[in-house]
Amino acid sequence: MNDVFGYIDGHRRQFIERLQELCRQPSIAAQNVGIQETARMVAGLMEHIGVKTELYATDGAPVVFGVVGSGPRTLLIYNHYDVQPPEPLGEWHSPPFAAEVRDGKLYARGVADNKGNLVARLSAVEAWLQTRGALPLTVKFVVEGEEETSSAHLYQFVRQHQPLLQADGCLWEAGGKDIQENPGIYMGAKGILYVELEAKGANRDLHSSQATIVPNPAWRLVWALSTLKGRSENILVEGFYDEVVEPSSEEMEHLRRLAAARDDDLRRRDLGIDQFLLGVSGLQLVKRNLYQPTCTICGIESGYTGPGSKTVLPHRATAKIDFRLVPNQRPDDIFEKVKHHLAQHGFADVQIRQLGAEHPARTPVPGDDHRDLWTRADGLAVDGGDRTNVRTHRAVRNSHCGDRLRVRAQQRPRAQREYPAGRFLPASQACGALV
Numbered sequence: 001m002n003d004v005f006g007y008i009d010g011h012r013r014q015f016i017e018r019l020q021e022l023c024r025q026p027s028i029a030a031q032n033v034g035i036q037e038t039a040r041m042v043a044g045l046m047e048h049i050g051v052k053t054e055l056y057a058t059d060g061a062p063v064v065f066g067v068v069g070s071g072p073r074t075l076l077i078y079n080h081y082d083v084q085p086p087e088p089l090g091e092w093h094s095p096p097f098a099a100e101v102r103d104g105k106l107y108a109r110g111v112a113d114n115k116g117n118l119v120a121r122l123s124a125v126e127a128w129l130q131t132r133g134a135l136p137l138t139v140k141f142v143v144e145g146e147e148e149t150s151s152a153h154l155y156q157f158v159r160q161h162q163p164l165l166q167a168d169g170c171l172w173e174a175g176g177k178d179i180q181e182n183p184g185i186y187m188g189a190k191g192i193l194y195v196e197l198e199a200k201g202a203n204r205d206l207h208s209s210q211a212t213i214v215p216n217p218a219w220r221l222v223w224a225l226s227t228l229k230g231r232s233e234n235i236l237v238e239g240f241y242d243e244v245v246e247p248s249s250e251e252m253e254h255l256r257r258l259a260a261a262r263d264d265d266l267r268r269r270d271l272g273i274d275q276f277l278l279g280v281s282g283l284q285l286v287k288r289n290l291y292q293p294t295c296t297i298c299g300i301e302s303g304y305t306g307p308g309s310k311t312v313l314p315h316r317a318t319a320k321i322d323f324r325l326v327p328n329q330r331p332d333d334i335f336e337k338v339k340h341h342l343a344q345h346g347f348a349d350v351q352i353r354q355l356g357a358e359h360p361a362r363t364p365v366p367g368d369d370h371r372d373l374w375t376r377a378d379g380l381a382v383d384g385g386d387r388t389n390v391r392t393h394r395a396v397r398n399s400h401c402g403d404r405l406r407v408r409a410q411q412r413p414r415a416q417r418e419y420p421a422g423r424f425l426p427a428s429q430a431c432g433a434l435v
């Protein structure tokens with residue numbers, strides 16, 4: 001491999017510049033900023049490297065699809081070119097799309113999730129092609145542009161182009177180390193239900209002296225929100241925890257090892273908090289972190305929030321909330337439960353809109369066929385829960401992308417029957433089920 005590594009070392013500067021260029025192109029899915037431009041830029045980069053590439057339109061962001069190499073096996077690589085919104089801008093030490101390098105680190109919105117991974121993989125392919133001539137396997141790239149907004153239109157591409165997605169395994173975007181520099185192996189992905197609540201008052205903002213007689217939607221919203229979760233951190237939506245699956249004894253064993261390998265105090269200090277929620281530590285912390293669903297207020301907006309004061313009675317108040325879901329919770333079911341909850345508590349006037357949804361997924365604890373992977377991870381840190389980022393050739397079962405295919409497959413009754421929620425489905429079968 002020395003020739004390949006030599007090529008990588010020799011092209012280090014160009015590879016970093018390539019990443020900077022991609023990071024300097026904003027691609028904010030939630031705000032529809034720069035999506036088309038970035039799709040074209042990624043396609044151009046893939047073509048330049050030698051990947052046969054095509055852009056596929058959806059009703060949302062285009063999907064960039066590419067193929068390179070040939071051989072008995074096919075690896076599908078899933079990545080995305082969109083990023084989260086960069087706000088609040090005042091918190092950045094350098095502008096979010098400047099891609100500045102400081103102390104040997106590159107700072108940009110989306111560099112870690114997931115433009116860095118994409119460029120690293122494409123550059124690895126280039127290094128191989130330039131030194132060895134041809135890949136010994138087929139590598140397919142699926143690069144979408146709406147991952148950060150729950151991949152609302154990826155299913156259109158999946159449905160229409162199943163043969164393109166056939167593969168022996170799937171590698172998802174991520175890969176990283178924790179604060180102790182331990183690489184993580186993730187054995188699943190939490191799902192999500194993202195909603196927006198809106199309370200309305202008068203037809204326009206009023207002077208706050210009117211607050212004696214005109215309803216204040218900001219208060220309505222705060223009261224509604226306060227019914228969702230108690231101070232003990234319990235989510236109060238009726239039936240919310242009904243489908244939650246407790247860790248098996250095998251999983252608990254791995255959680256114990258993970259807890260033993262982790263330095264809670266180091267993490268706590270890194271975050272600048274006195275204690276973790278409810279004072280948990282050790283095994284309880286790991287278990288809670290990976291196996292509990294959440295109800296998080298991601299943002300609240302109403303009235304005047306600028307400098308100084310303004311005596312205003314707002315006419316509208318909104319809150320964005322995400323529920324991170326664990327097996328076997330289903331986003332549609334939780335949405336109905338939250339809606340019902342609001343009505344039951346006298347907040348039928350508070351509108352609820354679903355902004356995104358994704359099913360949770362969990363893979364079984366690796367058995368003997370994963371021994372090699374497992375042994376290497378052992379003694380480092382074994383993670384579980386939020387993401388899956390290390391793969392064997394069989395690992396499409398464990399992968400987020402595989403899960404997306406599963407989720408879509410479940411929309412078909414046959415697939416639903418054969419692959420109940422919480423079970424993984426190899427991509428090849430998912431494609432088959434979708435046909």
Ligand SMILES: [Zn+2]
Binds near residue numbers: 080113114147173
């Ligand atoms: Zn991502």
